[in-house]
Amino acid sequence: MNWENVSQFLHMGGYGFYVWGSFGLSFALLALELLLLSVRRRTLLKRLGQIQRLNTP
């Protein structure tokens, strides 16, 4: 085990800002991509549904 306690883990030997900045921002971006995709799917299905309702007599 590399770390004796949580604060040592967060401190990362003085590089905490750089290490957590890298991983934090990376996973935040991946999460944002997933969120944007699900929003895109919802809007698309809504729009296609509306078009279909207009076309059916």
Next chain:
Amino acid sequence: MSTINWYKYASPASFYGLAGKMIPGFAALSGILFIVGLYIGFFVAPTDAQQGEAYRIIFIHVPAAWMSMFIYVIMAIYAGIGLAFNTRLSSMMAQALAPTGALFCSIALFTGAFWGKPMWGAWWVWDARLTSQLILFFLYIGFISLQAAIDDPKRSDRAGALIALVGVVNVPIIYFSVKWWNTLHQGASINLTRAPSMAHTMLAGMLIMALACWMYAIAVTLYRVRLVILERERHSTWVAQLLKDMK
């Protein structure tokens, strides 16, 4: 022996269903591999003798950089097949891959900055590796905006394929830049030859993180290609039927 008709899945309508079935598996694999990879990266791999804990950025930086290059090549191949054989699905795949490739490219760039600052004393330097990676990012952005700017899908596919194929020249330049030029960026395996006991766990962590990124990219691309298919085939009868069934 029964044979599978693979050509069936070249049609967007059948691929839509197939992709939908594959997404949960890849997503689950990605989640598991990310957890294992991060665990190895932070709890199993020891501290680096030279760089201290800062080196742990490698576990996201290198997989993201690999992905940004792999995805570009795959995107160019799909775009090229679409251009040569006029297969709609391959052009849609190229379109679906681009945003995820650009995302991994930006991750490689800013994690590099977060690593460069404590090690080199600078967020950014204009050396060959960094500059060619930045050009890769612009190529992705160019591909995406060019496709978005042209309304007619056939023409936008063709224009996109051209920029993708021309830009593929940049990928070997990125990869070999650390050999061809005198760069500040370290070589490919500098950390792996130092201490054998460290190499195994470090390499394992890096490869598992890379696999996790692969599974993520596949799942997200399949999800996005389904949206692209729906958008482009919205006038077809199968989409109308699909929407009816959803209700």
